[in-house]
Amino acid sequence: MVAAARLIGPVGGVTRASPASAARFPAHRLRRNRDFVLLQVGRLFSSFGSNMSRLAYPLLALAVTGSAADAGYVSAVIFAPMLVFNLLAGVAADRFERRRLMITSDVVAALALAILAAAVAARSAHLWLILAVAAVDSVAGVFFRAGQSGAFRAVVPLPQIVAATSVVQARLSIVRLGAAPLGGALFAVTRALPFVADAMSYAFSTGSLLLMRARFQESRELDRAPLRRQLADGISFFLQIPFLRTTMLMVAVSNFSVTGIELAVIVLAKRDGLPGAAVGGFIALTGATTLLGSVASPLLRRLLPMRRILLAEYWAAVAYAAFVLWPSVYVLAAAFAAQAFCFPNTDSAVAAYSYALIPDP
Amino acid sequence: MSTSNTMRVLATPLGPLTAGLLLTSASPRATIVALAAPTVAIAVLGSLSNAIRNVPPLRELADATSSATAG
Numbered sequence: 001m002v003a004a005a006r007l008i009g010p011v012g013g014v015t016r017a018s019p020a021s022a023a024r025f026p027a028h029r030l031r032r033n034r035d036f037v038l039l040q041v042g043r044l045f046s047s048f049g050s051n052m053s054r055l056a057y058p059l060l061a062l063a064v065t066g067s068a069a070d071a072g073y074v075s076a077v078i079f080a081p082m083l084v085f086n087l088l089a090g091v092a093a094d095r096f097e098r099r100r101l102m103i104t105s106d107v108v109a110a111l112a113l114a115i116l117a118a119a120v121a122a123r124s125a126h127l128w129l130i131l132a133v134a135a136v137d138s139v140a141g142v143f144f145r146a147g148q149s150g151a152f153r154a155v156v157p158l159p160q161i162v163a164a165t166s167v168v169q170a171r172l173s174i175v176r177l178g179a180a181p182l183g184g185a186l187f188a189v190t191r192a193l194p195f196v197a198d199a200m201s202y203a204f205s206t207g208s209l210l211l212m213r214a215r216f217q218e219s220r221e222l223d224r225a226p227l228r229r230q231l232a233d234g235i236s237f238f239l240q241i242p243f244l245r246t247t248m249l250m251v252a253v254s255n256f257s258v259t260g261i262e263l264a265v266i267v268l269a270k271r272d273g274l275p276g277a278a279v280g281g282f283i284a285l286t287g288a289t290t291l292l293g294s295v296a297s298p299l300l301r302r303l304l305p306m307r308r309i310l311l312a313e314y315w316a317a318v319a320y321a322a323f324v325l326w327p328s329v330y331v332l333a334a335a336f337a338a339q340a341f342c343f344p345n346t347d348s349a350v351a352a353y354s355y356a357l358i359p360d361p
Numbered sequence: 362m363s364t365s366n367t368m369r370v371l372a373t374p375l376g377p378l379t380a381g382l383l384l385t386s387a388s389p390r391a392t393i394v395a396l397a398a399p400t401v402a403i404a405v406l407g408s409l410s411n412a413i414r415n416v417p418p419l420r421e422l423a424d425a426t427s428s429a430t431a432g
Contacts, residue, residue, distance in 0.1 A: 072381015076374040086367045242412035251369040260376030260396040314404030320397035
């Protein structure tokens with residue numbers, strides 16, 4: 001969850017407006033930007049619902065089968081579509097009408113979640129159904145986000161992008177802090193509830209998209225090269241630049257570790273008999289320290305050399321040694337939260353260098 | 362950028378998969394060691410890597426990129 005949010009980011013290439021232009025176009029003007037407000041309100045509901053489900057999926061797998069391995073399969077299915085469909089979704093966002101693509105994604109995800117919620121309520125949710133719905137929900141999310149990047153650029157004038165990005169960050173913070181505990185609490189009330197809430201959140205998202213007036217499509221020349229060649233060109237470009245090659249490996253390993261440890265926190269908390277809300281609380285703690293890390297980020301960038309910022313998140317993993325000495329889920333959650341403080345610093349540094357080095361982001 | 366994002370998420374599904382399988386068949390300690398050890402190894406490798414140690418200030422890089430684009 002954390003890793004996915006870190007990788008995808010709110011929008012692509014949004015840091016180009018200068019602080020001076022941001023001052024001339026302050027955030028309050030964005031409140032009068034009807035389409036931007038609609039997009040953000042829709043995304044707030046939708047991402048809140050999705051983050052509730054992302055905690056509820058492994059909890060449901062654990063409740064249905066009692067197997068940590070099954071919870072792992074479900075969490076893996078949530079992340080796998082990003083790998084498989086990311087490029088395809090990018091092409092789809094270029095070639096199809098983006099509003100339609102986003103609405104279709106919302107509707108498909110809502111239907112899948114409604115089916116799962118009905119099955120859970122009828123006590124007939126089997127592992128295969130949880131896996132199938134998690135996969136469909138996640139694939140729909142990949143296509144939605146591919147269209148969303150264009151929608152954001154279509155509704156926010158360039159000089160307002162810095163202020164708009166701050167609004168997006170605030171929205172993400174609300175989601176990081178609130179969604180997991182609420183999802184866990186709803187799951188404790190009745191297991192179908194987080195999925196019902198998520199399905200309803202997609203209805204809000206669809207409604208907001210339908211009310212928007214802007215045209216989401218940008219006029220740009222399409223790359224008609226086959227996907228395989230585009231990917232090969234991209235990989236070849238990466239391998240030629242040592243910094244990109246190294247940071248790509250670093251981020252890939254970090255994502256492996258972070259998503260695994262997050263699932264371990266969930267499974268170990270359930271093994272200790274903690275309620276869903278408490279499990280969500282652990283995830284929210286990570287969200288809180290991530291938020292603190294992003295607040296501290298400008299100061300740390302001034303104080304520390306870039307190489308330390310780039311490596312902070314990785315050295316912070318030494319904190320997991322505390323769990324080896326004292327294997328309690330509370331210690332694990334604390335070590336995870338401590339590492340999460342470094343995420344925004346390392347991520348923003350890697351992203352900034354990537355934007356500078358990679359042409360046509 | 363899509364290519365870079367795709368390559369960076371290559372190992373992401375393996376994280377929960379590994380965690381789930383290890384929590385089922387091994388101890389929580391072994392699971393966390395298996396998940397955290399690659400990150401610490403990357404910290405060591407990154408500290409030794411010239412690409413990271415000699416990373417130029419971002420401003421320099423942006424200037425160089427704009428000159429190359431202009432040129």
